[in-house]
Amino acid sequence: MAAQILAGKEIAERIKQEVKNEIEFLKQKGIIPKLVAVQIGENPSSAVYLNAQKKSCQSIGINHEVISLASNISESELIGFIQKLNQDREITGIILQLPLPQGIDVRKVQSTIAVEKDVEGVNPANLGWIIYGRPFLAPCTALAVKELIDSTNIDLYGKEVVMVGHSDIVGKPVALLLVDKFATVSICHIATSEHGMLETHVKMAEILIVAVGKAHLIKGDWIKEGAIVIDVGINKLGDKIVGDVEFETAKEKASWITPVPGGVGPVTTAILLRNTIKAAKNLIT
Ligand code: NAD
Numbered sequence: 001m002a003a004q005i006l007a008g009k010e011i012a013e014r015i016k017q018e019v020k021n022e023i024e025f026l027k028q029k030g031i032i033p034k035l036v037a038v039q040i041g042e043n044p045s046s047a048v049y050l051n052a053q054k055k056s057c058q059s060i061g062i063n064h065e066v067i068s069l070a071s072n073i074s075e076s077e078l079i080g081f082i083q084k085l086n087q088d089r090e091i092t093g094i095i096l097q098l099p100l101p102q103g104i105d106v107r108k109v110q111s112t113i114a115v116e117k118d119v120e121g122v123n124p125a126n127l128g129w130i131i132y133g134r135p136f137l138a139p140c141t142a143l144a145v146k147e148l149i150d151s152t153n154i155d156l157y158g159k160e161v162v163m164v165g166h167s168d169i170v171g172k173p174v175a176l177l178l179v180d181k182f183a184t185v186s187i188c189h190i191a192t193s194e195h196g197m198l199e200t201h202v203k204m205a206e207i208l209i210v211a212v213g214k215a216h217l218i219k220g221d222w223i224k225e226g227a228i229v230i231d232v233g234i235n236k237l238g239d240k241i242v243g244d245v246e247f248e249t250a251k252e253k254a255s256w257i258t259p260v261p262g263g264v265g266p267v268t269t270a271i272l273l274r275n276t277i278k279a280a281k282n283l284i285t
Helices: 008-028 044-059 075-087 106-110 124-131 140-150 171-179 190-194 198-204 264-284
Strands: 034-040 063-069 093-096 160-164 184-188 207-210 228-231 235-237 240-242
Touching: 008 140, 008 264, 034 044, 034 075, 044 063, 044 264, 075 093, 075 106, 093 264, 124 171, 140 171, 140 228, 140 264, 160 171, 160 198, 171 184, 184 198, 190 198
Parallel strands: 034 063, 034 093, 160 184, 160 207, 207 228
Antiparallel strands: 235 240
16 A cells, blocks of 8 residues: 655644644743854855745744854854854854854854754754754754654654664654654664675665765665655655655655655755744743
């Protein structure tokens, strides 16, 4: 039987509605959340992304500002700038848009974003809270994956989860969020493929999450009958955007599957809004 489609847009709309209600609550307390995105130099793909971000913030009543800094900024100047944003009481959320120019230590700069304004969950302290099973502001895509899985009402206890991809903002935090619910989580990566074991792992997955960035890396016939498949990948294939999983064949075996586009992406955007409100609320309590 063909899989049910995990429609990210519907889940995103529900989250946005919840966020709107929270904004009303904040307004009554005299707080208007303000998100500042800092970008270094000009980057056309960042500009498109930041414009979309601005639109979605403004559509629900979050103030949004993009600050562009010169591409020859030094690491210490950038850290000094972020520290000023940390201290600005009007700013409730900070995003540091990547990439940064060569020679700037990304992790070092991210660690200077105030933990309570770090709406993308990239400060090591926020990543650390996930390890303790007490996520506060966690990376948006990792939370989006968890939200999509939860929307199927599956009980994670003891389930075989395979996470393909071990990035700091998707693969690793997803694995931690799920292991905390007592799922049995395997993390696969490039070396798993090179060792010839990717297919073996994928075939065991009752819940498969893929965040690699390689079109159709995961073959449809590897999918376990009845599996839940969450495809995080975004790849250009000709004039189409496709995921990391062969959607058409995988959907014949899965019970639930996310489309690309329209699956993880819209939920990630909605979670950013939720994190922004969470941060703003935390600042007044
Ligand atoms: P990344 O680029 O930092 O890391 C890629 C991961 O894939 C690594 O763990 C690497 O070892 C693994 N890998 C590479 N080739 C492999 C192979 N042949 N077999 C198995 N594993 C392999 O990852 P990222 O930043 O998490 O991004 C992954 C994908 O997810 C990209 O397509 C990105 O655009 C997409 N993404 C989507 C969203 C969204 O909101 N939808 C958000 C973040 C990332």
